[in-house]
Amino acid sequence: MATIEYVLGDITEQEVDVIVNAANSSLLGGGGVDGAIHRKGGPEILADCRKLRAGHYGGGLKTGQAVATTAGKLKARWVVHTVGPVWSATEDRSPLLADCHRNALRVAADLGARTIAFPAISTGIYRWPIEDAARIARAAVEDSELDLIRFVLFDQRSYDAFARP
Numbered sequence: 541m542a543t544i545e546y547v548l549g550d551i552t553e554q555e556v557d558v559i560v561n562a563a564n565s566s567l568l569g570g571g572g573v574d575g576a577i578h579r580k581g582g583p584e585i586l587a588d589c590r591k592l593r594a595g596h597y598g599g600g601l602k603t604g605q606a607v608a609t610t611a612g613k614l615k616a617r618w619v620v621h622t623v624g625p626v627w628s629a630t631e632d633r634s635p636l637l638a639d640c641h642r643n644a645l646r647v648a649a650d651l652g653a654r655t656i657a658f659p660a661i662s663t664g665i666y667r668w669p670i671e672d673a674a675r676i677a678r679a680a681v682e683d684s685e686l687d688l689i690r691f692v693l694f695d696q697r698s699y700d701a702f703a704r705p
Contacts, residue, residue, distance in 0.1 A: 542684040544691070546703040551692040552580040555615045557653035558608075560644045562661045563621035565600035567593055567607075572664040573694075577619060581612035585619055604639030606647045618651055620644045624662030627669065634676055637662055641680035648686065655688040660698050674701040 551559055551573060561577045564570040567589040569578040578585055588609035593600070601607060606622040622640040625633040640661050648656050658677065662668035681689050693699040 554657040556655040558656040559616040584612035604636040606643035638680040670701040
């Protein structure tokens with residue numbers, strides 16, 4: 541069973557095997573966590589993403605799926621990209637948000653990773669309420685076989701929501 545940690549900080553600074561990117565479906569960079577990872581990781585990440593788009597992921601990455609690339613200049617070995625769902629008041633998309641976490645863990649394990657860092661997926665421009673996202677994320681990772689799962693939260697409100705028992 542994995543150790544689960546919650547830290548207030550910058551996900552691009554984490555020294556783990558895998559950093560999870562809250563990517564957009566194009567895999568070609570964007571804002572928020574996605575933009576920060578691409579900027580700090582350098583052009584190697586974008587080059588790998590373009591190769592994915594030229595192959596199996598020509599139509600982009602579907603919501604809830606996950607795929608790995610190099611981590612470029614980041615301290616991690618790999619970036620696992622996953623596309624979170626946009627929050628909806630009229631449709632329960634919770635299973636898709638849980639899939640983001642479970643599929644990222646599966647891809648990480650397939651790579652041989654033992655440690656992983658997650659951001660608060662879908663809580664930025666996709667507007668998922670932070671308390672609900674925290675509950676879903678914690679439940680999705682609780683049975684992982686990795687050694688360490690770290691949630692890296694950008695602000696105090698997010699940290700408080702995730703770290704709350």
